[in-house]
Amino acid sequence: MRVIFHEDFHQSFYSEDAFDNGAAEGRLVNLMAALRHDGRYDVDIPAPATRADLLRAHTEAHIAAIEAKPRLFAMASLAAGAAILASDLALQGEPSFACLRPPGHHASRAQAWGHCTFSNLAIALLRLRAAGQIHSAFVVDFDLHTGDGTKDVLRGWPEAEVFNTYGDSAAELIQNLEVRLKQAPQVDLLAVSAGFDAYIHDLGGKLATDDYFTIGRLLQGYAIRLGHQRRFAVLEGGYYLPDLGKNALAFCRGFE
Numbered sequence: 001m002r003v004i005f006h007e008d009f010h011q012s013f014y015s016e017d018a019f020d021n022g023a024a025e026g027r028l029v030n031l032m033a034a035l036r037h038d039g040r041y042d043v044d045i046p047a048p049a050t051r052a053d054l055l056r057a058h059t060e061a062h063i064a065a066i067e068a069k070p071r072l073f074a075m076a077s078l079a080a081g082a083a084i085l086a087s088d089l090a091l092q093g094e095p096s097f098a099c100l101r102p103p104g105h106h107a108s109r110a111q112a113w114g115h116c117t118f119s120n121l122a123i124a125l126l127r128l129r130a131a132g133q134i135h136s137a138f139v140v141d142f143d144l145h146t147g148d149g150t151k152d153v154l155r156g157w158p159e160a161e162v163f164n165t166y167g168d169s170a171a172e173l174i175q176n177l178e179v180r181l182k183q184a185p186q187v188d189l190l191a192v193s194a195g196f197d198a199y200i201h202d203l204g205g206k207l208a209t210d211d212y213f214t215i216g217r218l219l220q221g222y223a224i225r226l227g228h229q230r231r232f233a234v235l236e237g238g239y240y241l242p243d244l245g246k247n248a249l250a251f252c253r254g255f256e
Contacts, residue, residue, distance in 0.1 A: 001041055001095040001096065001252060001256035002041060002042050002043070002044050002096045002097075003041045003096070003098075004045075004046050004082045004083075004086045004089075004096060004098040004099065004100070005028075005032060005099045006045055006046055006100075008074075008078060009082075009101055010026075010028060011075070012024060012026075012027070013071060014071045014072050014074070014075035014076075014102070015072065015115075016069065016072070017115075020102075020115050021115060021239045022115030022239075023101065027101065027239075027244070029241075030242065030243075030245035031245045033245055034246055034248065034249045035245070035249055035252065038249055040252075040253075040256070041256075044085060044089070046084070046085040046100075047078075047085075048074070048077035048078045049078075049084055053084065054080065056123065056126040056127060057107075057118065057119045057122050057123045058107070058109055058110070058118065058119070058153075059110045066117060066118070072102075075102060076117035077118070078100070079102055079103075079117070079120050080118045080120050082098040082100040082120070083098050083100065083104070083120035083121055083123060084123065085098070086232040086233070087125065087128055090189060090190075090191075090230045090231055091189065091230055093229060093230065095220075095231050095256055096233070097194070097232070097233045097235075097251075098120070098234040098235060099248070100120065102116055102117045103115055103235065103236040103237060104116050104117065104118055104120035104121060104150070104193075105141055105145075105147035105150045105193045105195070105236050106148060107120075107149040108149045109152055109153055112149065115237075119150055119153045120234050121234050122149075122150050122154050124232075125139075125154070125189070126153075126154075126157075128189070134188035134189050135159060135188055136187040137159070137160045137161075137188060137189045138160075138161055138163070138189075138190050138191070138222075139154070139160065139162040139191045139192070139193065140177070140190070140192050140193070140219060141162065141163070141236070142164075142192070142194065142195060142215055143198070143236040144195060144197040145195070147162060147164055147236075150162050150193065165215075168206075169206055170206050170211045173198075173206070173207070174214055174215065177215065177218055178218055181221070181222040184222060189230045190219065190226065190230065190231040191232060191233075192219060192231065193233075193234060193236045194234065194235055194236060194251060195237035195238060196238030196240075196244055196251075197237035199247055201242075201243060202240040203237075203239065209246055212250040212251040212254070213251065213253055213254040214254065215254065216254025217254035219231065219233075220254060231255070233251070233255060
């Protein structure tokens with residue numbers, strides 16, 4: 001399994017919003033320290049997404065509005081590029097996890113909210129589709145919040161289904177995911193929006209660290225059943241910084 005990361009993602013000044021938790025100072029420090037200290041994962045450095053990549057997912061007006069904020073545009077383009085690299089590696093049979101910011105699952109075609117800018121995961125999938133490398137995908141989003149932006153961007157692609165995990169408790173959420181994955185279609189690629197804000201000490205208050213390993217292992221099992229095992233994940237939410245690293249590592253060990 002590979003980790004996708006650029007040192008620029010440590011920079012927090014890209015956002016002009018003082019309440020942007022995704023841009024918090026040091027947000028990815030513990031996460032990357034945990035993944036690197038584990039020693040199991042090589043780290044690959046992404047390049048920014050091109051404007052052509054962005055236009056497959058977003059309107060010209062939305063892209064232009066972000067371009068008017070050069071620091072945000074640079075970081076968001078790099079985030080989309082990280083998702084692209086993760087998807088390329090997955091297509092080659094190498095599971096991958098893109099540790100990026102800003103996140104993307106609340107970025108629709110024409111606007112964005114919830115700390116998001118560009119629809120990173122959807123941009124990566126649409127690029128592969130445009131190249132004829134995939135025709136179908138299954139997206140699992142286990143962030144606390146629904147990936148409404150991802151759904152909006154992919155809404156014209158019937159063979160790309162988005163499933164958001166749900167449940168009032170950890171046990172219910174995991175059971176619902178397990179049931180859905182048993183019924184999930186045969187697709188060319190599994191893509192995962194990996195949000196860690198349902199953690200017991202974060203906004204959601206229900207998932208423990210071991211639950212993230214279980215989620216990763218269930219997703220790995222589905223990819224194995226697909227035969228080709230093509231799968232990648234991108235970081236979305238997760239704001240309890242002391243434990244973000246160990247939660248991400250638990251997910252990666254299950255997903256690898």
